[in-house]
Amino acid sequence: MIIQKKWLIYALIFLLLFIALLFFQQNRETASVIVEEPVEVVQENLESMDKTIESxxxxxxxxxxxxxxxxxxxxxxxxxxxxxxxxxxxxxxxxxxxxxxxxxxxxxxxxxxxxxxxxxxxxxxSQRVMAEEGKVRINTAELNEIMTLPGIGEQKAKSIIEYRETNGKFQSVEDLLQISGIGEKTLERFRDMVIVP
The missing domain is CATH 3.10.20 (Ubiquitin-like (UB roll))
Known part of the structure; x- marks a missing residue:
């Protein structure tokens, strides 16, 4: 009877250890998954920071x-x-x-x-390049320079400046279509007069 109780105790201890081991292993796998995702996100953030610094x-x-x-x-x-x-x-x-x-x-x-x-x-x-090339650097041009573009009055020029201050530099001439009041026809009138970026 005493031997049976001892075996029962050993079996319970073994069962508890086995359950604890399974629990530990499952938590370990979950933890490794949780750690891996942020590393990828951090790496992507570092790459985008490098591009920003480079630009x-x-x-x-x-x-x-x-x-x-x-x-x-x-x-x-x-x-x-x-x-x-x-x-x-x-x-x-x-x-x-x-x-x-x-x-x-x-x-x-x-x-x-x-x-x-x-x-x-x-x-x-800034003015010298504009005079020499006959073009406007849209990402750095001042209000009066932008207003030299055909179809761009003071209000649209202000909108262009406001857009680049809010959203960052224009990456292509087509980005100017994001400005209210500038459509395809207006853009075609001055497309060759703009330097981007």
């Missing part, structure tokens, strides 16, 4: 009367003031009044600082 890098050519002319790397949101500072600042004969220090820089921008008394218009290239 935020701008290359700017600084010429003229600065200490160290050359091509410099800046980031989205930097101003001409920041670019001049990176280039070592103005030299003594620089005509600082001819440069709009508050202008936002854009990729492939040329900033030219003229010498005092130099003839011609010395300024950063």
């Amino acid at each position: 935020a890098i701008l290359w700017v050519d600084i010429k003229g009367m600065v200490q160290k002319p050359g091509v410099y790397q800046l980031t989205e949101g930097d101003r001409v003031k920041d670019a001049i500072q990176i280039a070592g600042g103005f030299v003594e004969d620089a005509d600082e009044l001819m440069v709009n220090m508050a202008a936002l820089v854009h990729d492939e921008m040329v900033i030219y600082v003229p010498m005092k008394g130099e003839e011609g218009e010395g300024t950063y290239s």
Whole structure:
């Protein structure tokens, strides 16, 4: 009788251990599934962050009367003031009044600082690029520049600026169709006059 009780106790202990082992194994598998999903999500987030950082890098050519002319790397949101500072600042004969220090820089921008008394218009290239190429950089253009496009008045130009400030840069010319009042016909009138991105 005592031996039967001992075997019964051993059997119960074995059964409890077996149930505990199954429970532990099931929780372990569930935990591993829970851990794997966030890793993939984090990896996707890191990739999108890398793309964002990559798209935020701008290359700017600084010429003229600065200490160290050359091509410099800046980031989205930097101003001409920041670019001049990176280039070592103005030299003594620089005509600082001819440069709009508050202008936002854009990729492939040329900033030219003229010498005092130099003839011609010395300024950063936002207007200069527009004059040379006859095109508007829609992601950096100011209100008056956007209004030079056929069929774009002040209200539509404001809508374009508001859209890019809210949703980020335009990735293609077709993105302008998202603006209220700009349809296919209007877009065709100025499609070749716009630089995107």
